Each structure stands twice: as structure tokens, then as C-alpha cells.
Amino acid sequence: TAVLDRLNASVCAALLGKATSAQEAQHMLEHLHDANLFLIPLDAQRQWFRYHHLFADFLRHRLQRLTPGRLPHLHQRAADWYARNGYVDDAIRHALAGQQYELAADLIGQTNETLFQRGELALLLRRLAALPPETIHNRIDLCLNYAWVLTLTGRYDETGPLLQKVEPNLKQQAETLPQTAQDSIQGNVANIRAYVAYAHGDMPATRAQALVARKILPEALTDQRTVAALHLGTAHLEEGNLAEAEAALQEALHISQQSDF
Numbered sequence: 001t002a003v004l005d006r007l008n009a010s011v012c013a014a015l016l017g018k019a020t021s022a023q024e025a026q027h028m029l030e031h032l033h034d035a036n037l038f039l040i041p042l043d044a045q046r047q048w049f050r051y052h053h054l055f056a057d058f059l060r061h062r063l064q065r066l067t068p069g070r071l072p073h074l075h076q077r078a079a080d081w082y083a084r085n086g087y088v089d090d091a092i093r094h095a096l097a098g099q100q101y102e103l104a105a106d107l108i109g110q111t112n113e114t115l116f117q118r119g120e121l122a123l124l125l126r127r128l129a130a131l132p133p134e135t136i137h138n139r140i141d142l143c144l145n146y147a148w149v150l151t152l153t154g155r156y157d158e159t160g161p162l163l164q165k166v167e168p169n170l171k172q173q174a175e176t177l178p179q180t181a182q183d184s185i186q187g188n189v190a191n192i193r194a195y196v197a198y199a200h201g202d203m204p205a206t207r208a209q210a211l212v213a214r215k216i217l218p219e220a221l222t223d224q225r226t227v228a229a230l231h232l233g234t235a236h237l238e239e240g241n242l243a244e245a246e247a248a249l250q251e252a253l254h255i256s257q258q259s260d261f
Contacts, residue, residue, distance in 0.1 A: 002059035003074045005090070006042060006050045014081040015074055072098045079103060092127060101135045105142060112145045125149050137165045144188050156196045163189050180218045187217035187224055194231040207235040222259035226252050
């Protein structure tokens with residue numbers, strides 16, 4: 001159980017296997033706590049605990065030294081338990097540590113929107129960077145999410161290879177994806193390209209990509225449609241087309257007022 005940042009009886013039993021029940025694990029946790037053996041409760045009910053940080057480090061070093069081959073398996077068991085029980089952040093950490101990259105990719109995909117809304121781009125970037133490139137390249141959602149994070153953090157030149165992976169994946173899935181989903185994907189790609197073009201001072205490319213995005217994005221995607229209108233308006237503004245700029249920016253304002261964006 002040293003691999004766990006926080007532990008309860010059920011996850012301990014999952015790591016220990018069939019030889020230990022959750023009831024036995026709870027008894028052991030309470031015994032360790034009552035004996036002041038480096039176990040700290042995290043709630044008043046004494047359901048969740050953590051090891052003292054120094055003791056946890058000692059246990060992990062001992063585990064690494066004596067049985068390093070067990071570590072991936074233990075992380076995999078922990079990831080499976082946390083995922084089944086809805087503790088997504090813990091599940092992602094253990095899935096990455098246990099090299100369960102498909103599970104990690106699924107879980108990261110579930111949390112992307114929340115992290116974007118919270119502005120936790122650094123955390124999302126770390127998680128995506130921990131996945132093997134082939135895992136990301138085989139998934140449209142992760143390619144787009146990674147490209148957006150790289151764009152929003154100023155790493156513009158790294159977005160191109162990711163966007164190039166989207167088109168072949170989209171062709172492979174064209175028969176199974178509804179048209180609105182395909183339009184959403186292509187509109188996202190155009191918005192990212194517009195953002196990068198604007199960052200590089202290329203107003204014609206910004207305007208062209210923004211027009212593509214505005215044309216194909218579904219009505220329901222108000223956040224992306226707002227971004228497209230903003231790109232279009234700022235490109236016109238930089239080029240001195242004031243009337244067109246005002247119209248596009250008014251459009252962005254109108255769309256955003258109709259949504260929570």
C-alpha cells in the first residue's frame with residue numbers, strides 16, 4: 001500500500017488481493033492509527049488515511065529496492081479501483097505510473113473540459129505529456145485537446161504535428177461519426193490554426209481559418225463559434241477593415257451573451 005497517497009480499507013484490500021478482506025484491512029488501519037504508527041486519518045470517521053510523508057518515502061524506497069517488479073502491478077490495481085469508484089484524479093496518476101495508457105487516456109479525456117474551465121492547463125499539459133505519442137495520435141479528442149493546451153500556453157510550433165494526425169483519424173471514423181461531430185472536429189482544427197496564425201502575425205491566414213471555423217461549427221458549440229468570430233474580428237481590425245471588424249466582434253458578443261462562455 002506504499003504506492004498510495006491516500007488509502008482506505010477497500011483500496012488496501014484491492015492491492016493486497018484475495019488474502020485480505022476490506023474488513024480485515026479496516027481493522028489493520030485502525031490498529032496502526034491507535035498505535036501511532038505513522039498513519040494519519042483524513043476524516044473524522046477514520047475511513048481515509050495517509051502515511052506520514054517520511055514513512056511513506058521509506059516504504060516506497062524499500063518497495064523499489066526489494067521488489068521493483070511489483071510496482072506496475074500495484075499501480076494498475078490502484079488505478080482500476082480508483083476508476084471504478086469515481087476517484088478520477090487518483091486513477092489517472094496510478095494508470096500513468098502503471099503504464100495503463102489507454103485507461104489513462106480515457107480518464108484524461110473525461111476531465112479535459114473541467115480542467116479547461118478551471119484554467120488548470122499546466123496539470124492537463126503534464127498529464128498529456130506523460131502519455132506515449134502513439135496513444136495521443138490515435139485519438140482525435142486527445143490530439144485536439146493537446147493542440148489547444150499547447151496553443152494556449154504559447155507553444156505554437158508544436159501544434160502542427162498533432163493537427164496533421166486528426167485528418168487521417170477523421171477519415172477512418174467518418175462512417176461512424178455523425179456529421180455534426182465531424183464539423184465540430186474540423187471547426188476546432190480551423191480555430192487552432194487561426195489562433196496560431198494570429199500569434200505569428202499572419203492576418204490573411206487568421207481570417208481564412210476563422211471563416212472556415214465559423215462556417216462549419218455547429219450552432220450548439222457557442223464557445224468555439226465565439227472564438228471563431230473573435231479571430232475574424234481581430235484579423236479584420238489588424239488589417240484596417242473597421243466595418244468588418246465591428247460586425248465580427250458584435251457577432252462574438254452576441255454569441256457569448258447567448259451562452260455561458
